[in-house]
Amino acid sequence: MMEEIDTVGIFELAEVSDDLKRIAGKVIRGERVTVEEGIVLFTEGDLGCLGKLADMVRLRKNGDRAYFIRNFHIEPTNICVNKCKFCSYSHHFSKTKWELSVEEIIDKVKEPENAVPELHITGAVHPDRDLYYYGDLLVKIKAVRHDLHIKAYSAVEIDYMIKKAGLSNVEGLKYLKSCGLDSIPGGGAEIFDETIRKEICGMKSTSAAWLDVHETAHQLGIPSNATMLYGHKENYSQRIDHLERLRQVQDRTGGFNAFIPLKFRNTNNEMSALPEVSVTEDMKMYAVARIYLDNFPHLKAYWPAVGRQLARVSLTFGVDDLDGTINDTTRIYSLAGAEDQNPVMTASQMRDLIREAKRVPAERDSLYNVIG
Ligand code: SF4
Known part of the structure; x- marks a missing residue:
């Protein structure tokens, strides 16, 4: 009830x-x-x-349900053409450097513990890998797991590979879709305000380019998510400007599934001198996003970024989705100092966490159909 x-x-x-x-x-x-x-x-x-x-x-939007998904991540590389100042992940700042081969990626897809409904692929913007490499990767993954929903490549990666191929967004995204791209994750949005964006990640795709990749994807029937990196140099007006630009795209397309506020973490990056914002500020961010984005069906707390206890609390500040089981397959936030250095939760642990917040756990697929 x-x-x-x-x-x-x-x-x-x-x-x-x-x-x-x-x-x-x-x-x-x-x-x-x-x-x-x-x-x-x-x-x-x-x-x-x-x-x-x-x-x-x-x-009103989701009743008492709180969603989660069984998923895993693949991060093909952390070698990056960009140098975002908040980044703890790319080879510029982290102590590690990797580029997985296609064979290594396929081996990960075949691992029995990765027999789950969704694969999330994001990584750095590698200078030598192109649209056709990443398209071929999708084809090869689908060849071994045709039922796997592939949510792949941030708009920043897509913008880079499509421009490198000399194609339009329509042409490039049609190609990726034909190779097996099912949806696009929300990463790379950072903050749309051009002044702050230039200051903290001036080399990466512009805000307009990020938004155009998503809007074009929606027009081609490829749904996506959206994020915002908050809690660094931006002010409240710039946060609302970011939400407003997303709300306008959503009014035109309806293609965003979820908005995911991503907290700036200050370990091991060029912005380490900045303090992290308080838990109160985190909850305020979730709440205002839920109120403002009246046309977004879902608000997600990405628990590897905020920790599982804060994710639980966020369920009382507008959040209805805790993302996934992850299976210890992402390093993006652990390298930035997140509490969970090896993020993994079983489906049973996710259900327990959701019940602690007095919500009804709902295992979902990538399109928010309840499957368990
Ligand atoms: S945030 Fe992404 S694009 Fe920026 S340096 Fe890190 S890996 Fe590269």
Whole structure:
């Protein structure tokens, strides 16, 4: 049974300003929050009020379900043409350097513990690997696991390989789809504001290029996710600008499945001097994202980035998806100092974590169909 939506309680919170009460009224009535109102949510939003509003939106969209998926990652390489200052993963900053061969990748796909519904492939932007290499990789993976949903290549990787091939996004994405690309992960969005983007990751694809890869993919029937790297140099206005650009694409295409806020971690990168934001700020980020992105079906807490306990707490701040079992196959956040150095959770552990938050666990496929 769905829990009751507590709308009265929001207005009883003494610390809520009149402006915030007016915005809360809009959210309760299911009306869209403007850019200016989104900034007010961040600047004046009491965490209790934001949490209640976000939880209400979550309940309307997804009921009491909290989703997870059995999945594994493959990170083909960390050799990168770019030098993002927040990155702890690429060969520029990490103490390791790797480039898996196609044969090594296929061996990973064949491992019995990886007999799960979804494979997530992302890595660095390798200077010598191109569109046809990555297309061929998809073909070879599908040849051994035709039922595997392949969510592959961030828009930054795709932008690089398509430009290198001299093709348009339509041509390049059609080719990747024909090779077996099922969906696109949300990475590489970082922060869209051009000033901050230039400062922290000026070499990588522009915001416009990232957005165009996703919008084109949606038009071709390839769904995707979206992310935002928060908690570094950006201000609240720049966060809302990022959410607004995503909301506009989603209005046109409806192709995004989930939004995933990604917390800046400060271990072993060029921005290590910056402190990490507090847990309160993390929850605020989740809550405002849930309220603002009224056309996104799902809000995901990527537990290898925030840790499993914070991921559990996030389920009461608008989150309805905890991503996957991962099977200790990603290093992106462990190299940046995340609590889980070897991220792996069994499906049973994911169910327990979700039940601790008084939600109903729902194992999903990559398109959010419940499968267990
Ligand atoms: S964040 Fe990605 S694109 Fe940037 S340096 Fe790291 S691996 Fe390369």
